[in-house]
Amino acid sequence: MKIMLALFLLFWLQGSFAQKADSTFLCNESNVYFQAIDQYLHFIEKDDKRTDTLFLQSGDKITDSILSKCRHTKLVKLDNKQLKNLLRERESLNLYRIMPLQAKNGKFSVALVPFGCGFNKTKKKYEFFNGGKYIAVFKFDGEQFVFQQFEEHGI
């Protein structure tokens, strides 16, 4: 029953709140996925790991609504073809996949899955190395998503 309620709430939020301030589709700073990226950048800044460019895996509706800059970082969306072209020019890059908003126990979360990517000339394969994920947790107060905490889930 709780799962059904959570799923209903999730669909309701994705649909009904499309016109409100904090949406999963609005192309502004209140976009929950953009907020998750903002929290990730804040998280790595604490370790002095500021990055000038963050590559996001595109190809779904999630990244369509994300702004192209967050804090001091340029957000570059790459589809599969663009990624492979770029990997011919440079040896490697870190790519982030944004997972769809999840609802569990009344809380909402967005996971960022990092991959180290490169082209293995010996195997003639594109390789993606994953070491876990980052999760930004939000609560929904009836009008907007409110950031709760940021979790690092390494392997």
Add this chain to the structure above:
Amino acid sequence: MSRSKDALPRALLVTFIPLLLQQGALLANSLSRHCFYDTVYLDRNGTLLRRVPDPGITVTFIVRTTKKTEDLYGISPLDIENVERGISHPITLEEAEKTEDLIKAGKFEEAFQTGNLVELRPLAERQADGKLMLQDNGRQGDRPQNNREYATVIYNDGNRIEMLGVVSNPHDGGEDIKIPCWETVRRYSHSHASGIWQVGDSIWHFSPQAPSRTDILAASGGQTSIVFGRDSNLVYIYNSSGVIAVLPTKVYLKF
């Protein structure tokens, strides 16, 4: 005629009884090796250096690793940029060789004084851990058992639990195992999955196989923790300073 008939069995007995006795003696010797206690010394790669009979309990020591961070975590830009890249805390080759020479010469006290020996956990405990971790057979692929982590924990009260992580895949992001009551954990071992996910010309792996940045940050004080890299087939011993010893899984579960 009857004499010649008896001669053959007698000759066989004369020939085989000493052989049987010899076999018996060898068997008794091999059994005694397991019945009595030993102190076992392994070199920095996990090769057996010395086995010394000990009236106490069986203890195994390994010389600290000389492998640097780039040896354990790779040297390509891809490896260097890995967000979960850990760190090694090696000794120099000279220090390792000096410690190993002292052990070979039977100067155990002096070898201990170098501070370059790491004590392994009791063999029975390691083998119990191995039984769980080796459910990931290290052969990669999308087999569910190869796409999850395994963990064992011993708490301060001696209670030991085994945990299985959620089956995930490197394409969707690895799932770590949340350990309950982390503050009261005395010993912790876990595995890094060997599973891969392959589509067309792209392959997804779990990385690193050695202790991740998160693992090392979570380690506390001088307590050593263990990672079974199921793809690399190595066991990594680490503490909050980084990886301090590395040996093949087979060796970790044998000596």
